[in-house]
Amino acid sequence: MTGTPLIEVEDLRIDLDDGSRRVAAAEGVSFRIDRGETFGLVGESGCGKSITALALIGLLRHPLSIGGGVIRFEGREIQHLSAARQRELRGNRIAMIFQEPMTALNPVSPVGRQIAEMFVLHKGKSWREADQLAVEALASVRVPAPERRVKDYPHQLSGGMRQRVMIAIALACGPDLLIADEPTTALDVTVQAEIIELMRNLCAERGTATLMISHDLGLVANVCRRVAVMYAGRIVEERGSADIFRSPSHPYTQGLVASLPRLGSRAALGRSRLKEIAGVVPAITNFPDGCRFNPRCAQATDICRTRAPETDPLEAGGLVRCHHHA
Amino acid sequence: MKLRANLVIGGVLFALAIFVGLLAPWLAHTDPVMDANLMNAEEPPSWTWWFGTDDQGRDIYSRVVYGARVSLTVGIISQLINSVIGVALGLSAGYWGGWWDDVVNALTNVMLAIPSLIFALAIMAVLGPGLTSLLIALGLTNWSFTCRIARASALSLRSQGYVQAATVLGYGDLRIMITQLLPNMLGPIVVIGTLGMGSAVLSEAALSFLGLGVRPPFPSWGSMLSEAREQITTAPWLSIFPGLAIFLTVLGLNLLGDGLRDILDPQSRSRRT
Numbered sequence: 001m002t003g004t005p006l007i008e009v010e011d012l013r014i015d016l017d018d019g020s021r022r023v024a025a026a027e028g029v030s031f032r033i034d035r036g037e038t039f040g041l042v043g044e045s046g047c048g049k050s051i052t053a054l055a056l057i058g059l060l061r062h063p064l065s066i067g068g069g070v071i072r073f074e075g076r077e078i079q080h081l082s083a084a085r086q087r088e089l090r091g092n093r094i095a096m097i098f099q100e101p102m103t104a105l106n107p108v109s110p111v112g113r114q115i116a117e118m119f120v121l122h123k124g125k126s127w128r129e130a131d132q133l134a135v136e137a138l139a140s141v142r143v144p145a146p147e148r149r150v151k152d153y154p155h156q157l158s159g160g161m162r163q164r165v166m167i168a169i170a171l172a173c174g175p176d177l178l179i180a181d182e183p184t185t186a187l188d189v190t191v192q193a194e195i196i197e198l199m200r201n202l203c204a205e206r207g208t209a210t211l212m213i214s215h216d217l218g219l220v221a222n223v224c225r226r227v228a229v230m231y232a233g234r235i236v237e238e239r240g241s242a243d244i245f246r247s248p249s250h251p252y253t254q255g256l257v258a259s260l261p262r263l264g265s266r267a268a269l270g271r272s273r274l275k276e277i278a279g280v281v282p283a284i285t286n287f288p289d290g291c292r293f294n295p296r297c298a299q300a301t302d303i304c305r306t307r308a309p310e311t312d313p314l315e316a317g318g319l320v321r322c323h324h325h326a
Numbered sequence: 327m328k329l330r331a332n333l334v335i336g337g338v339l340f341a342l343a344i345f346v347g348l349l350a351p352w353l354a355h356t357d358p359v360m361d362a363n364l365m366n367a368e369e370p371p372s373w374t375w376w377f378g379t380d381d382q383g384r385d386i387y388s389r390v391v392y393g394a395r396v397s398l399t400v401g402i403i404s405q406l407i408n409s410v411i412g413v414a415l416g417l418s419a420g421y422w423g424g425w426w427d428d429v430v431n432a433l434t435n436v437m438l439a440i441p442s443l444i445f446a447l448a449i450m451a452v453l454g455p456g457l458t459s460l461l462i463a464l465g466l467t468n469w470s471f472t473c474r475i476a477r478a479s480a481l482s483l484r485s486q487g488y489v490q491a492a493t494v495l496g497y498g499d500l501r502i503m504i505t506q507l508l509p510n511m512l513g514p515i516v517v518i519g520t521l522g523m524g525s526a527v528l529s530e531a532a533l534s535f536l537g538l539g540v541r542p543p544f545p546s547w548g549s550m551l552s553e554a555r556e557q558i559t560t561a562p563w564l565s566i567f568p569g570l571a572i573f574l575t576v577l578g579l580n581l582l583g584d585g586l587r588d589i590l591d592p593q594s595r596s597r598r599t
Contacts, residue, residue: 057494091496098494103487108509117505122496169495 004075005032006176006209007056014051014060014233015067016284024067025284026052026233030311033177036207038200040220040241042256043230044281049213052230053179055079056211057094058086074176092122095170099182101162105154111165112138112150118172137168141198160191164198171202178203181213196223217256221245229253232282232292235311239318249320251297252277291323299324333585339578343571347394354388359543368561378563380553386563389545390571396539396546397575400460400530405523407465412472413515417503419473420480430473437470443529450538460539464526472518479511486510513590517583524579531572547572 012029015022026048033039041049054060056071058081071079078089090096098104106114115137116130125133131150138146141164154162163183170178180199184192200223203210214220221227221241228238229252237250248254255277279296282288288295294304303323311319346353355376366383369375377386419430437445446463453459480503483489489506497506533539534548542549547568554564 059493087496087498089496090494096491096494098487098491100487104491106488106492106506106510108512109505118495121501166491169491 003034005072006035006037006074007211008032008070008072008075009052009056010070010072012052012055012069012071013067014048014055015065017063017065018285019063022067023285023287024233025064026230027067028234028311029069029230031228031235031238033209033211035176036204036209037226038203038210038212038224040212040214040224040227041230042214042217042220042227044215046281046284047230048233049230050181053096053181053211053213056179057090057096058083059090088122091118091170091175092173093175094177094179095173095175096179096181097163097166097170097183099185101159101166101186104166105162107154110151110153111157111162112152115150115165115169115172118169122173133172134168137172138165140171140202141165141168143168159187160195163187163191163195167195167199167202171206171208174206175208177209177211179211179213182215183212184219185214185216192219199223217244218260229256232287233284234292234321235319236293236322237318237320239314243316243318247316249314249318249325250293250322251299251324252293255296291321330585330588332581333588336578336581336583336585339574340582343394343398343575343578346391347398350391350395354385354391356385356388358384358389358392358545368557370561371563377567378561380561380564381557386550386567389550390547390567393545393547393550393568393571394575396457396534396544397527397530397548397572399457400464400539401523401527401575401579404461404464404468404526404530405519407461408469408522408526409472409515409519411466412469413476413508415469416473416476416478417480417507417511420477421484421499421503421507427477430477434470434473434477437467442467443532446529446533447536447538450533455538455541457540460530460533463533464529468522468526468529472515472522475514475518476511479514480507483507483510514587517587517590520579520583520586524576524583527572527576527579 009032010030012026013024014026016025029052031039041052043049051060051064055066058078060066066079070077073089073093078086105111112131112134115134116127119125119130119133120127134150135146138149143149143161143164157165183199184195187195196219199210202208210224212220212224221244224241226238227241227244228235229250230236231252237244237248237253244253245257248257255275258275259277261274277296282292282295290306291297291300291304291309294300297304301324309321309323311321312325314320314325366375366379367381369379371378375385375387377390379385415430415433419427445467449463449466450459453462484507489502492502492506530539530546531548531551534546535552537552539548540546542553550568551565554568558565
């Protein structure tokens with residue numbers, strides 16, 4: 001892609017202050033998302049993917065803080081902006097939806113009002129105009145009978161409907177970047193597919209870039225053009241989403257891909273145990289020296305235990321952080 | 327929703343008190359201040375004098391009816407002041423935390439340590455007696471419970487998903503507090519406010535009894551009790567009826583508060599559904 005990327009993260013480090021010392025909960029995180037692009041961030045719980053998203057929108061709170069690195073939005077550094085300037089970006093230019101559509105809506109306020117509030121807050125509309133726009137916004141996320149639904153309270157809606165409302169709120173002001181943090185984890189599989197499809201269509205229509213965060217490699221690769229895999233606070237591999245399944249390069253990614261259940265695998269390979277990655281994710285306060293994956297890695301050698309690998313570009317395109325990558 | 331006895335009885339008693347206060351000029355038989363007539367002094371209750379008369383021949387029924395105005399004005403307005411102060415301090419302290427929380431906590435502890443009636447007495451001593459100073463004194467001394475509850479609610483609500491979502495969507499602090507936190511904590515605040523109104527009515531009676539409330543000869547229930555003190559053996563009706571009025575109003579407010587708590591308390595609500 002040419003030109004300035006929409007958002008560019010360079011060597012971001014996020015510190016965790018555990019009272020006595022500061023440890024890096026994430027470090028060396030670099031990626032860029034172009035305008036209208038879909039980018040996925042995949043990793044296990046606690047690998048640092050959600051706090052990376054929070055850092056992007058300036059919402060890290062004690063004990064977490066940005067320890068270094070640069071975040072650029074349209075070429076402008078935003079990590080040191082004042083609270084008021086960051087607030088102008090949030091919701092307006094960068095929006096976010098969460099995992100829990102059950103709790104992310106205010107239970108005592110009709111959903112239409114919650115959508116309308118975005119127009120009042122960021123676009124300076126009057127409440128009357130905003131209410132009208134809220135009906136349109138609700139219609140755009142394919143909620144049936146939107147002019148009646150705007151008066152409903154969140155508890156009157158199903159989980160899928162609520163997530164649609166959340167998407168309507170998030171996209172209300174036409175943001176340039178939508179961060180979706182596990183947007184469908186709490187939903188049924190069938191509803192999940194509908195919501196993903198809806199998000200993909202709306203973002204494509206409006207040219208909204210998406211940063212999708214999930215533990216579900218299959219889902220992310222399906223939705224996103226490029227995928228980064230995070231492990232223990234570092235991005236270990238960044239690839240086009242087709243490549244990451246075809247030829248995963250980092251041993252962790254290889255493990256992830258191998259551990260995905262495949263339809264028809266039993267017919268082809270016979271009844272076999274699903275592959276797993278041995279061991280557990282190390283605690284933030286107790287990351288191993290060298291490559292952080294080395295205690296669980298089958299290919300680990302001495303250098304992996306002493307020196308942290310740098311990111312290397314791959315011939316086929318993409319980046320990997322491993323001493324022994326193919 | 328099933329109507330509860332305490333809610334109905336409390337509501338009726340409180341509504342009755344408000345009704346009496348509002349319609350006092352039409353309900354009263356005589357002017358509570360001017361219609362003194364020594365010819366009718368200390369009449370016991372009868373068909374003519376429903377609640378009897380006092381030593382100056384004033385109709386106790388009419389004075390009790392007018393007294394409702396003072397008691398309710400003080401009860402409602404002073405509790406409103408308390409609620410506003412308590413919610414503003416508690417909500418902001420719970421949401422922002424930090425040094426502001428420490429300041430508000432210290433202030434609340436001080437307020438809780440001083441008996442509020444004594445504090446109100448001190449304020450009255452500075453401001454002098456009268457309805458306005460009564461409102462100020464009672465309005466400034468009884469916000470600590472509201473503050474505690476608002477703070478506790480804000481602490482638990484601020485980690486709710488929708489509050490975080492609002493932050494992510496670019497809401498300012500004030501907007502979050504007003505649109506996200508306040509409506510969700512209104513239940514307990516209303517309950518404590520209703521109960522507080524009852525205690526404000528009692529405090530008004532106490533301060534008026536001590537001669538610091540509404541100036542005689544204008545009637546308030548507390549000052550009527552105070553004046554009736556010396557005749558309690560010879561003319562008990564002078565104390566019984568204003569006392570009964572206080573009792574019924576406070577009882578009504580407490581029952582109403584209890585009933586509202588049953589409806590609004592999120593825990594009892596989840597138990598029912």
